[in-house]
Amino acid sequence: MKVFGICASPRKSTTEYILTQALKKLNCETEMFTCNGKDLKPCLHCDYCLENKKCIIQDDMGEVYENLQSADGIILATPVQSGSVSANLSIIMDRTRALEAIDYNLLRGKIGMSIAVGGDRTGGQDFAHLANITYFMIHGIIPVSGGPFGSNLGASFWSQDSIEEIKKDDYGMESLNRTLVEFENFLNKYI
Numbered sequence: 001m002k003v004f005g006i007c008a009s010p011r012k013s014t015t016e017y018i019l020t021q022a023l024k025k026l027n028c029e030t031e032m033f034t035c036n037g038k039d040l041k042p043c044l045h046c047d048y049c050l051e052n053k054k055c056i057i058q059d060d061m062g063e064v065y066e067n068l069q070s071a072d073g074i075i076l077a078t079p080v081q082s083g084s085v086s087a088n089l090s091i092i093m094d095r096t097r098a099l100e101a102i103d104y105n106l107l108r109g110k111i112g113m114s115i116a117v118g119g120d121r122t123g124g125q126d127f128a129h130l131a132n133i134t135y136f137m138i139h140g141i142i143p144v145s146g147g148p149f150g151s152n153l154g155a156s157f158w159s160q161d162s163i164e165e166i167k168k169d170d171y172g173m174e175s176l177n178r179t180l181v182e183f184e185n186f187l188n189k190y191i
């Protein structure tokens with residue numbers, strides 16, 4: 001069993017801290033990709049992938065393609081930016097089209113969960129979750145939440161833009177723990 005976590009922050013900070021904690025709590029092989037320092041170019045909509053079954057762009061997306069395919073579970077961890085996911089994650093989402101071009105079923109049946117880290121307490125975490133859940137559904141990935149009472153759509157954090165502050169977000173950590181329990185339940189049941 002393998003879980004692949006994507007940290008969609010352009011820097012090494014609060015989102016990476018939370019995703020690292022999340023991956024440590026899982027009882028299986030894990031792999032993390034961070035967007036920090038990576039070369040990720042936007043989709044050109046050139047349709048090269050539809051003809052050639054691979055993306056024409058040579059950049060760090062290759063690592064993401066490999067891990068998306070080999071993983072059983074996928075965690076999308078994003079900072080909330082302008083009320084939704086980061087620009088990096090939006091690029092990764094668009095570029096997944098090249099995997100669909102190889103085989104429509106490549107990601108189907110994997111399990112997915114969402115982590116959203118906002119600088120504000122109510123800064124759009126749910127909208128970021130919805131963007132992640134929409135991505136999961138488009139690709140046939142089964143989205144999992146921690147259920148009602150705080151983790152309805154996934155794990156939501158209030159960072160106040162600081163690692164020291166996010167460590168004090170007990171409510172956020174509870175939402176992560178609940179979501180991870182369900183994520184592991186689904187992995188064990190369906191994979």
Ligand SMILES: Cc1cc2nc3c(=O)[nH]c(=O)nc-3n(C[C@H](O)[C@H](O)[C@H](O)COP(=O)(O)O)c2cc1C
Binds near residue numbers: 010016083117118
């Ligand atoms: C361009 C930009 C847009 C942002 N927009 C939001 C927002 O809409 N809502 C929010 O709660 N925080 C927003 N933030 C704050 C980040 O979500 C917050 O600082 C988060 O902890 C950053 O994650 P990181 O430390 O992993 O980079 C924004 C930050 C940036 C740089």
